[in-house]
Amino acid sequence: MGRSKGGLTTKIHALVDANGLPILLKITPGQAHDGRSAADMFDTLGRGHILLADRAYDSNALRAEMKKRGVKANIRAMPQRLQKPRFSHALYRLRNAVERFFSKIKHYRAIATRYEKHPENYMALIKLAATRIWMKFMSP
Numbered sequence: 001m002g003r004s005k006g007g008l009t010t011k012i013h014a015l016v017d018a019n020g021l022p023i024l025l026k027i028t029p030g031q032a033h034d035g036r037s038a039a040d041m042f043d044t045l046g047r048g049h050i051l052l053a054d055r056a057y058d059s060n061a062l063r064a065e066m067k068k069r070g071v072k073a074n075i076r077a078m079p080q081r082l083q084k085p086r087f088s089h090a091l092y093r094l095r096n097a098v099e100r101f102f103s104k105i106k107h108y109r110a111i112a113t114r115y116e117k118h119p120e121n122y123m124a125l126i127k128l129a130a131t132r133i134w135m136k137f138m139s140p
Contacts, residue, residue: 010114012102012126013038020097020104021137022130027123045071052095055079105129 009030015023024041034056042062045051047070058078063085066073074091077084106112108129116122 008114008117010119010122012105013041014098014101015041015044016098016101018094018097019137020100021134022101025123025126025130027119027126039065042066042071045069047071050074050091052092052098054095101133104133 011028011030011032011034013026013028013034015025017023024044026038026041028038038057039062042051042065045066050072051066051074053073053075055076055078058075058081063073063075074088075085076087076092105126108125110116110125111122111129114122116125
């Protein structure tokens with residue numbers, strides 16, 4: 001997907017529920033900006049939801065959009081931001097569900113090493129791994 005001096009690079013964006021189960025997945029080139037690239041992923045969020053996101057998603061536009069929809073956005077502010085919005089450290093700790101999801105899919109060698117060079121096939125591998133994670137969660 002994306003080219004750099006190191007070769008092909010890809011970012012995986014994931015929207016997960018409170019259990020760390022994937023709801024929506026997307027891949028973008030490695031050099032693409034996180035906040036702008038994944039903005040369309042937040043269409044599934046509505047009134048009463050809480051968005052926990054890291055600094056890459058810190059923007060006034062995203063915060064305004066989430067406020068308009070009734071979504072509480074708990075996004076860590078960029079260090080150079082002069083007026084830092086409200087932020088809950090206790091709530092932000094729950095974001096580890098996303099990190100645990102990424103840890104689980106990196107157990108699949110084809111995803112961790114990115115053997116597949118075609119974006120469609122790579123996305124299919126990610127979805128297959130996500131399906132297996134769902135199946136493990138749903139089995140007794």
